[in-house]
Amino acid sequence: MKTQYKIILVAVVAALAVGGKILLSHKQAPAPVSNVRPASLSVTAVTPLRVLWPQTVPAQGAIAAWQESIVSTEIGGLRIAQVLVDVGSQVKRGQELATLSQESVTANVHKQEAAVAQAKASLAQAKSDAERARVVSSSGALSEQKIQEYLIAEETAQANLASAQAALESARIDLNRTHILAPDDGVISSRTASVGTVVNAGTELFKMVRQNRLEWRAEVAAPQLGGVQAGQKAVVMLPQGGEVSGKVRMVAPTLSADTRTALVYVDLPHGSPAKAGMYAEGRLELGQREALTLPISAVVLRDGMNYVFEIGQGDLIDQRQVKTRRREGDRVEIVSGLSPQARVAATGGAFLNQGDRVNVVPDQLQNAKQ
Incomplete structure (x- = not known):
């Protein structure tokens, strides 16, 4: 009987030992770890869109008179x-602006008129004497010397009349000059x-x-001057608000030695609210040019740099630095740093970082905008 109990006791101890090893092995076995990162954000994907945008050159300068007469x-x-x-x-x-006193000038005109009348009388006398000298020249009644004196006196009288008439004309001009036109x-x-x-x-x-012609004298830097030509449209933003459209008349042939800018002369329309002496900003429109664009919401500013978040393989984020230029409405031009075929997170970039995994969801509204 005792032998039977011993056998049972040994069997129980053996069973407990095996069970403990099994439990210990289950407790020490590490749980399986997943290498897949969870999605940090749900985003919509957009691709850059090529559009025709007006090419513009920003400028600033003074508004002045086209020509100011003194x-x-x-x-x-x-x-x-x-x-x-x-x-x-x-x-x-020709409108009269002012008048000067005319008394002395009018008196001078009368004086010269009298001088002309006197010169005419002298000429008439000289002509009569010369005519008689010509008649009797062949008869010998007058000496050759006397005849020449009469003829010279006639010519002198004619010159005196011409001089008096010129003085009269000058006096009349002075009289007209008393009217400021x-x-x-x-x-x-x-x-x-x-x-x-x-x-x-x-x-x-x-x-x-x-x-009444005014012009905007826009200051343009040398690198931007190449595309500016006469006849192009310009838009001037007035200090008091509002815009005025003008047309480029000419580009200065030289640049300022101080500012290294050239003046672009823009004719402004008659009757515009622009006033001479204003200093205004504006833009010169150089025509249309194709631009690679994204929604403004897809571009994030960090540390003074512009970034977009490209959605790569496995929906992992690749943060890319890009260079931007123009903005029109809710879109911005991407100059460099991004492939035209790239998929970019349309929103939520402020919460994304390099290597984040996102959940890409369709957005019919965003697709319609493209």
Whole structure:
């Protein structure tokens, strides 16, 4: 009986030992590890789209008069009698702007008229004497010397008349110069004339913007100057708001030695809200050019650099630095750093990093935009 109990006890101990080894082996066995990273974000994928965009050159510069005429006096020592226009007055070519006192000039005209009348009388007398000398020259009644004196006196009288007539014409010109006239159509931009002022010849009385024409003198850097040509469209953004469209008239033949920029002269339309003296920004439109574009939401700015997040094999993210240029609406041009066939995360780039795995979901709205 005791032998039977011993056999049973040994069997139980053996069974417990085997069971313990089995449990120990199960406890120490490591769990299987998955090498697949979970998706960090669900994103929609877009590919770059080629579109025709207007090529523009940004610029800034002053708005100035196309040509500013200085109206001054041509005769001196006279008093301003009337001033007929003021700053802002619209004037026509030949319109009277001011008048100078005419008393002394009118008296001089009368004096020269009298001198002409006297010269005419002298000429008539000289012609009569010369004619008689010619009649009697063959009879010998007058000496040859006397005849020559009469003929010379006639020529002298004719010269004196011509001189008197020229002096009269000069006096009349001076009389006309007492009327200060507009040299062209335009608007008065400055006035220094005041009634009662005695002016000298050449004294500035008015400044005027010829033909009301203004221009934008855009400053363009040398690398961007090659595509700018006369006739191209330009858009000027005024300081007070709003835009004015103009046309490039000419490009300066030289660059500034100080700024290394060239002036591009842009004609602005008549009646625009632009004013001479404004400083404005704008752009020159050089025509259309193909651009590789992405939605703006696909480009993320980090540390001063632009990045996009390309979706590679296995939906793993490849962070790529790109260079951008123009923006139109909700799209931006990609200049370099990205293949045209690349798949890019359209949104959520701010939460993505190199090597992240994403879950790509379809987006019908995004596909429609492309």
